[in-house]
Amino acid sequence: MPRFSVIIPCFKVQGFLRECLDSVLEQSYRDIEVIAVDDRSPDGCGAILDEYAARDPRVTVLHLPENVGLGRARNAGMPHATGDFLFFLDSDDTLTPGALRAMADRLDETGDPDVLVFDYARTYWWGGTRRNALAHLLADMGEGTFTAAGRPEILDLLMVVWNKVYRREFVTENGFEFPPGYYEDTPWTFPVLLSAGRIATLDRICLNYRQRRQGNILSTTSRKHFDIHDQYERVFAFVGARPELAVWRPWLHRKMGEHCLDILAKPDRLPPADRAEFFRLTTRMFRRHRPEGTSVTGELRLLEGGYPAYLLKRGAGRAARELGRRALPVSRAAAGRLGQGWSALHARRPLDPHLVVYSAFSHQGVLGDPAAVYRKAREIAPHLRGVWVVAGEEEAADPALLPEGVEHVLLDSTRYREITARATYFVNNVNWPGTLVKRPGSVHIHTHQGTPLKYMGADLRDKPGARHGLDVPQMLRRADRWDHSLVANRHSELVWERAYPCHFASARTGSPRNDVLVGAGPAECAAARDRLGIPPGNTVVLYAPTRREYRRGGHVDRLDLARFAEDLGPGHTLVVRLHPSLATGPARGLGLADLHRRGVLRDATDEPHVETVLLASDVLVTDYSALMFDYACLDRPIVVHADDWAAYSASRGTYFDITAEPPGPVSRSYRELAGLLVSGGWRDAESARLRAAFRERFCTYDDGRAAERVVRTLLLGESMPSAAGRARVPGPAAGHDLLASS
Template identity: 75%
Template sequence: MPRFSLIVPCFKVQGFLRECLDSVLRQSFGDFELIAVDDCSPDGCGAILDEYAERDPRVKVLHLPENVGLGRARNAGMPEATGDYLFFLDSDDTLTPGALRAVADRLAEADEPDVLVFDYARTHWWGGTRRNALAQVLAEAGAGTFTAAGYPRILDLLMVVWNKVYRREFVAEHGFAFPPGYYEDTPWTFPVMLSARRIAVLDRICLNYRQRRQGNILSTTSRKHFDIHDQYERAFAFVAERPELAHWRPYLHRKMGEHCLDILGKPDRLPAADKAEFFRRTAEMFRRHRPQGAPVDGEVAALTGSWAGYLLRRQAARAGREAARRADRMRRTAAARARAGWAGLHAYRPLDENLVVYSASSHRGVLGDPAAVYAAAREIAPWLRGVWVVRDAETAARLPPGVEHVIVGSRRHLEVAARAKFFVNDVNWPGTPAKRPGSVHIHTHQGTPLKYLGADLLDKPGARLGFDVPRMLRRADRWDYSLVANRHSELVWERAYPCHFTSVRTGSPRNDVLVNGGPCDFRERHGIPADHTVVLYAPTRRDYRRGGHVDRIDLARFAADLGEGRTLVVRLHPSLAGGPARGLGLAELARRGIVVDATDEPRPADVLLAADALVTDYSSIMFDYANLDRPVVVHADDWPSFTASRGAYLDITAEPPGHVVRSYRELSWVFASGAWRDEESARLRADFRERFCEFDDGRAAERVVRALLLGGAMPGPAIRVPGQASAPDALTSA
């Protein structure tokens, strides 16, 4: 008996069908049967299914003699199913890699629930991917099982059949089946979810929900949308026949009203001549099924009135929204003029010689090199007033106690920007305000460059999609000083940013803590045993894939292959932290304790200090980590693709900080054999440190404060010389 029976109805999807089938048959978890139902499709679907059935014994094909529609095609597949769980997959959608393994593991962990709800992402025809907007409902559900009454928020999710798997015996016990019609998911999903005694969730994107350019069948203009009434009648009948579900009647009543009004409110669903009839049918049904004493408020209150009243309410609502938008535009325009005037007024005042304005990572908080300079300035020159620019009130609330800050765009921000003598940032400041004569802009960058940057992106159109290079260079024209940690960075930045700044060999301030050491409670906070070897995996983004995320390795497999006594810590690129990347498995693996997710750690140095080894691909974090003189493994399985799309200033596979692997098999062997920390690894690391940690001697932040903020003499960086601990070297500037 297989673990899963995947039932895939097919009708006029020949252009997408192979991708769907391949996404199932290439799963790492193979204990399933695929029951493909050819719903008398007039195109090539039937032939494609037969071709796959000949190649793979797990595929069984049913050819229906006539077209019966999506719901009844699913019904045709159910009697053929022998698996523990039913999985209804639409034939233009796809499973994500590792989805079935993740579902199987979660089912075992939850001890065979009746229903398991998993997450999905919308994949748009133009290439964009967006995770389910209500994914937090899954994240907050917990690891146990529950009923819909115990966690009613589960019903806020999209009420469709394909974001769940169902225990086959549970389905058979209740006799669940799909009715004919347009909205066949409604009378299946509500009865199933309300009847289930044990529901579990999987906070992982297991399915890509294809968003076609012309929409799905439910987005067409047709009288078929009247089918929604019959389907809700079935749902109401199901509840009425079961007294134990009577308390759900108010919920179902309101949901029906909201659903029907949503259809009515969309301009492309119903023919204009049919809208009044649709409203009247909905209102009659709403009145007939209203439970005694059930409140009627909000949008559904329109169903207690007439069609004319509904139209008047909609017109009034539209007029109100338009008036609010006009008022908001006027307020914003007036506020912008007031702020500009306020900033202009302060621009005539003298610069404040002791005012330093800081920002990091596009105003995301006290982070990186600017944070290290700020800390050094408070210790060395406490009379300097440091003010941080942050993006919003939420970011401000997360700042350490006692940090003075302003919110970007506010009047206070414009005031300090107009008066400040010094500006310290690791990315470019916005276009306004203009740089005043006498002010000093210090650009720290965000690490040693491996990937093309700045003007070098002009011949890489894919990498600079949406990135305005000329505008970026105009902003870089405000730089006075560019901090460098090695001569490689100095040469790259003077080429990539052809502007009038001075390169200063200070080292990277944020790396001072790596060189000098310091307290780190990362292991304790994440419950990592003191005797464990911590392996940090820190991949970078890919410019050849929209969205930037590409799964290079199976994290669960890697964590298992590392073996006992080792903990895998994962830190995604910051630009991927808020996208679907974590939902493709990382969040769920972290919840189960298989890996530690360090993506949200505000101080990367804490993660690096806790790690005994680093596995990365082409992330600049390797240059920082080299200061710790600990093993590095470069996973370069797509190096040609990466360099072709983004470009690289050096061949990291020829000048690596440690062993280079080009497949998962090689990566696993490096750790299993102990080669990750052998003599060759140490030799490669020493050569790499000599070149790229050249000016990082633990005093970078002090140099910036003493020389650039206070105007004193620049302490020379300690240059690493082979065979010697360190040697002083005088500062040279470009």
């Protein structure tokens, strides 16, 4: 008896069918059977299915004598299923690698629940990918099982059949089946979830939900959308026949009204001549099933009047929105003029010589180099007033991003304009908004975000893929405001002056955020390990990949993380930190979050302070991430995994060949990488030699006093010994020039 019976109904999908079948049959988890149902498809689907069945005994093909529709095609496959769990997969969708293994493991963990709900991502015909916006609900449900009554928010997820697997005996005992019609998922998913005694969730993207440019039946203009009424009648009949489910009637009544209004609100769903009829049928059903004593609130009140009243109210809303759209440019212009006037008013006042404005990572909070400068200024120059700019209330409310007692202003607020109009010093690791006007006498200090390996700034002009969506001329106009560009090494100094052809002075200060790495002792490292939950005595392998410009969305799975963690063996902890630009995308849903939950590895992507992650590790495995330059300050082993170096360097552009001048061993395949880590080659004499040469080149000015050097020389105008034994670094009062200028 197989673990999964995958039922795949097929109709007019010959262009997508092979990809769908391959995604199932090539899974590493092979305890499955595939029941493919040819729903009398007029194209080549039947022949494709027969071809796969001939070469894979796990595939059974049913050729239906007539077209019966998606729901009844699924029903036709169910009597042939022998697996523990049923999985209904649409024939134009695909499974993600490792999906079935993750499902099987989760089912084992939770003791074979009635239903397992997993995550999905929408994949668009033009190449984009978007994760389910409510994915967080899957993680919020906890480790065990539950019922819909205990966790009703599970019903807020997209009510479709294909983001779940179902215990076959549970389905058989309850006699669940699909009705004919357009919205056949509705009378399946509601009864199944309301009846299930044990539901579990899997916070992992297991399915790619294809968003076809054409061909999605629910996006076509047709009277078939009237089917929604019959399907909800089936749901109400199911609940009405089971007194224990009566408590759900108010919820279903509201859901039905919202669903029908959603169809009616979409102009491309119903023919114009049929919209009034659809409204009348909806209101009739809404009144008929309204539970006694239930109040109608919000948009559902539209269903209490006639169709003319609906049009009037809906039309008034549309008119208001249209007026808002038309007025928006005027409003923005007026707001802009008001803001400029407010700034101009304060610009008449003298600059405050003690006011320093900070920002980091597009106003995310007290992070990175600016944070290190801020903390050092509070220590040695408490008379300087530091104010942070944050993007919004969410960032301001997070103590990890904005500690208690830190003065801050919200971006584009009146207070922001007042502060930025009068500040003398500005410290940032990205460019300030274009609306910020640099006053004469103000000093802009740009810290950057590390040592550059990949092309930046003006060098991206010849890399159209890498600069997609980036306005290089505008970026350079904003960089024209820089007075000082911090550098940690001579390489960075030369690159920044080439990549940003602007009038600034290169300040050979070192990277302030690396001070904590240079000066860290056993206590700091132990605290970092404790924060990440690292078992005492374990060797910590940090894997920190960067994004790829040759793939839309930036994420490419280079390693099987579960295999890597297993191959490292006992006594090792694998910590993974994705590039910040991938933190909120689908990358973490493709197994990383689930592996973290199961304790296979630690996902440190959300740790706001990267220094903590670096301090906790014993060895860094990266590809082309700038983190390697910071990590070198710790003088700990680094392994470069460069299996796609040719593609990466061609698409993004790099300033030197990291595989020819590496900070440690280089692997070009997983076999080589695993061999290095298992054999101990990552910390041999050759590794130490390469690291020493790399440190000499790229850690030149990182001596643990970078933040102090910035505060004393650039904010206070004092002099102090420069890094690497140079004579002195003059401050602004001594020429406004730190050893080199562009």
